[in-house]
Amino acid sequence: MLKVKSVVKEFSGFRAVDECSFEVEKNTITGLIGPNGAGKTTMFNLIAGSLKLDQGEVYFSEQKVNNFAPHQIARLGLARTFQIPKTLRKMTVLENLMLVPSGQSGENIWNSWFRGAKVENEEKVNAAKAYETLEFLEMEHLADEMAVNLSGGQKKLLELGRALMAEPELILLDEPGAGVNPTLLNKIAENILKLKERGKTILLIEHNMDLIMNICDRVIVMNDGKHLVEGTPAEIKTNPQVLEAYLGEKTA
Ligand SMILES: Nc1ncnc2c1ncn2[C@@H]1O[C@H](COP(=O)(O)OP(=O)(O)O)[C@@H](O)[C@H]1O
Ligand SMILES: [Mg+2]
Incomplete structure (x- = not known):
């Protein structure tokens, strides 16, 4: 469904995304995790076309979409939500x-x-x-x-709803659980699972490890702009490299 190959993005010489590669299988829920500043949101912006790549390739359903404008990629069936909801108040x-x-x-x-x-x-x-x-x-x-x-959690749900209105195939969710109370968090988890049942593909940035472990089929870990490791939630949970990356976390 989605393939990211050796993608590089620099901000004034600083490599926010550094030769990062991964793939997302159709009709799965894939978690994208990593310490603050790992480059996760930048990667979303590159995939969704809101930032231009310096190097590398992005494929969406086998089609190369490097530097397509956001509306062009949206038309192909990609929708995303933002870390800070963009609801019109x-x-x-x-x-x-x-x-x-x-x-x-x-x-x-x-x-x-x-x-x-x-x-x-x-x-x-x-x-x-x-x-x-x-x-x-x-x-x-x-x-x-x-x-x-609306409460913070309800805004997150509305944001998800706005993404769904476009009837996308692939949905990128940037921290859907951030600042959400446990009841609404369960609801967000249920909704993401329901979307998978309807054949959708979900790539999800999230810091809430319970959410990641409970709903993801696979987890990709980024660190310092790079693809560090990936595996099933259980594999990632016990991977010493992942623990080390989080212990060395800088506050970004
Ligand atoms: N527009 C920008 N200009 C300069 N630096 C940026 C910009 N966006 C992100 N960065 C930097 O790139 C790195 C990765 O940021 P980000 O992708 O937001 O990380 P994450 O979402 O994993 O926390 C950080 O060091 C951040 O400060
Ligand atoms: Mg982020």
């Missing part, structure tokens, strides 16, 4: 979902002038999809709540 939960761009005719000025009926119909479909997404997340009761009033 002055809108309701439902509006936040309905606003996700999806190449509707309403975005085209000519269509909105000449094909009003089509746009209206698409808006209905879009609203139905947004409700369906809320149902999936078990957040229907919050449809008309202003996003600003």
Whole structure:
């Protein structure tokens, strides 16, 4: 589904990602872990097209997508969430979902002038999809709540919902469990497992080791911008190299 080959990204001479390679199998949940500053979020930005690679290759479903623009990669079926949720606070939960761009005719000025009926119909479909997404997340009761009033965990769920509106094949989640209370954390874990049941592929950055160990099929460990090791959660848990990397953690 996803292949990253010898990827390099430098920021003013500092190698944030250093010849990093890994693969993500279709219909799996893969964890991407490593100490702060290991290069995980930078790797997500490179995959999703929000940063340009200095070297290396990224393949999405066998197609080379090096330096595609974010919207081009999104159209191929990739969605991502951010470490800090990007919800639009002055809108309701439902509006936040309905606003996700999806190449509707309403975005085209000519269509909105000449094909009003089509746009209206698409808006209905879009609203139905947004409700369906809320149902999936078990957040229907919050449809008309202003996003600003949500708890941190609920914002994370909404962020996941926004990613799902694009009906992606591969979903990149950056720390979905950060700052989330245990009840909502379980819900996020359940939702990620449900997505896998629906055939989706998930790559997940997370510091909560219980979440990683409970839901991941495979775990990839990054350190100093490099691919350190990978394996099953049980293998990673007992790997001395991983322990050493975390003990040497710098605060980034
Ligand atoms: N835009 C940027 N400019 C300069 N340095 C950056 C930038 N983004 C990330 N870095 C640096 O790259 C390294 C990796 O960061 P990041 O990918 O955010 O790590 P992680 O997500 O694993 O904690 C860190 O040392 C960070 O300070
Ligand atoms: Mg990060």
